[in-house]
Amino acid sequence: MKTDPAKAQIVVVNDDATQLMLWNQLLRIGGFSVHPFSSATAALEAIKTQIKPALIVTDLHMPGLDGWRFCRLLRSPDYPAFNRTPVLVISATFAGEDARQITAELGANAFLSSPFLPSELLGTAEQLLAGKTPVLTTRVLIVEDEDVVSTMLVRSFAAHGYTAAAVRTASEALHRCRRESQELIILDYHLPDMPGDVLLDEVVRTSPHSAVIMMTGDPRAELALDWMRRGARAYVHKPFNPEYLIALGEKARREIAMLHIETRLEERTRDLREKEERYRTLFENVTDALFVYALQLDGSLGRCLEVNDVACRLLGYPREELLHRPPLDFFVARDAAETALLTGQLLDGTALEFERQLTAKDGRSIPVEIHARMFNIDGRVAVIALVRDCTERHQAEADRRRLAEQAHQMQKLESLGVVAGGIAHDFNNILLTILGNVELALNELAPLSPARVCLLEVDKAARRAAELSMNMLIYSGRASFTPQPLTLGAVAAEMSVMLTSGMPRDIKLRLESDTQPPTIEADITLVRQVVTNLVNNAAEAIGGRAGEIVLRTGEMVCDAAYLATTWLAEALPPGCYAYLEVSDNGSGMDSATLARIFDPFFTTHFTGRGLGLAAVLGSVRLHRGAIRVVSAPGQGTTFRVLLPVAPPAAAAATPAPAEAVWRGQGTVLLVDDEAAVRDLGQRMLEKIGFSALVAADGPAAAAQLQAHRDEIALVILDLTMPNMDGGDVFNALQKIKPGVPILMCSGFDEQSVTGTVTGPGYAGFLQKPYQQAALLAKLRNVLEAFAKNGKT
């Protein structure tokens, strides 16, 4: 059936614009309706939705979707509408037998070697549209200057279906070969314009797909040998039977085709090898471990097909061993239900992500993140698993959690510290009044007065309350802190004697100290408090049972990892630390209790008030040290306090000499907003020999100093007062009497004064609550120092 060309739509595909234009124009000249596309992908899209082509003409070598895949798609079940649409393939790469083979391979209907004559394109298109399959003709070129021979050969080849042409000269032959591909070239050795062997070289070079047969009347055998070496496929001696030459030609063409197939196989092998090398390079250079396992019919993992070097290094197995091991434990599900779930998901094509612990060859447990999915490899179902070592990530997460927890703890301590400090401040004012008045009352009472016992009980209770208050201050970081060189061994020895006497009978306190303990810079009062609190805590942990407490001191080198396991150690540098350790074989603690032991008022003991360990922590913090606690239920507890070792120049302090008897003289101005404190202070001052003036606030103090400027030898000034605080009053008083010694007084520690009060009149700090002896000692020191420096 003849197709109307104008109605026949032809799709042409070529990535080269020049060829596309030529094909398009030639077909249009032929009267066809043409749709040109520069890629097979674009053409496929168009024919699926818009165009119904009667013929498709395509190039082979194209980027992206090439002609081979394009043709296979057109013949595939995915494109049923085009399975029978005629396809014409045009290529400059193939000719002759190769072209036939490729046409068959692709399911195409016709093939044209480029360059072609316009008539060949149009003729082929018309035949295809008419439902005919064009026969691929075989071109033969006879290069012979003797007309008789050439005419005979042209006729003979034509009789066998060849498209035969003859030329008389070498230059004509070369020109013809460049214009159209020849499958067979019959070449006479003796030509008028070029020796036959030179022409042979050129033809072999320019027409590698052509089979060349030499013919000559020269009988020399070495000529034939030379031609074959140069690339001729065969030779004949004149005269010869044309049928023999045609048979030789057929054989030579088959050999060439076979050679091309082998070449193409080699190319494909080389390409595959290169591709495999590329993938192998990628496989080996991935920073994660890769495992490929065969997936068995029951969904379980079969043998290991491939692993990369990272996998070998991760698990510590040599490659061969890993390949022959049964599936690794990483894919072993926790139970049958999970196995079914994982298998089902894999078979559904779901990409799985999960975490596991792998066991390395040396027994190490390695946390890993696994990404696995099913895929086809060489026609079989397999699972590829990317395994990422999470050790560092887990460590980083643990560090982050620990730092966050530390920050949280510090924040909690800070806020609790503010509360505790505030309470302690007010509490100390009250205690000062109680203790001072008790002391004064005891002095006034007759030795045998029955009220003395009562007052002594009040004094005892107030001192316990003062101790509590001190613990709160230490915890809050506002306790008085006066560092001096000392050794923990000496303090531990001193305290162990004292603490042993108060220890229950069934509890043994044992001391283990270094023979050469390191010197540290510490506040001896606070260190004593630490020892006392830790030993008391240990004794309470042992409870009513028999037990042992070991008080141990020494020196140790701490690295960053060790310090990271302690409290308050985030800024401590690695190095040498003196340690004080208190361990007991008591009940121990669980992790929940451990997390709260330093909270103020948290206690698990019936008798405790929950401030002892909080004060220990505050004290350690004041010393810029750290504390480590190891405990488990039923296994006792060990507290280890780490304090920085002092520089070599520091030497441990010797005991201070005993106080000499001293009486005050002159007038002291006492400034405090608490009436009870003023009243008590005044009586204490008078008791130790001073005349006392009092003031309730700044303006009153200024007025008193103005009025008694020459009499007042010293001022005791409370730091925290309404209206004008201590700092402002200090400055006002210094203006009235420059250089007058002013002793600052507070329930907070001395640090609270630092920065608030400066100048030559600053005479020191008096911690509340104070007693008469402490007041006397302080005033004596101040007045003697000022007298020595000539300031008063």
Added chain:
Amino acid sequence: MTTMPCLSALAAPVFDRAALFRQCMEDRALAHNLLELYLADLTPRMTALRAAWHTGDRNAVQQVAHAIRGASLTVGALGMAQLTQDIESACRRGDFSWPAQALEAVERCMMATRSEMQCILKQEPASS
């Protein structure tokens, strides 16, 4: 054995005007359009060829040579077609050991081809 592209080995002219016009069924306007397209594409293709050549990327050299050959055969640029065929064939064999002179031969052939084509574009107007 290495087959080195060499311009002196070409017996034929670099550009076969008759072949071009035969391909175009003597349609001069089409011939002009093809030449203009060919020359416009040739410059970037030569740039790509040089880059691939200097980096030793055999696959890229083969692909660019193939593209130049196909277009050259279409417009009768026989010299360029021959040289690029030699290059393509050598690449297929896995042979990539030519000296710099081989690329220079292609460059010289391109200059000669361009010159001849531009003569035709100027001297033989499409509309006459």
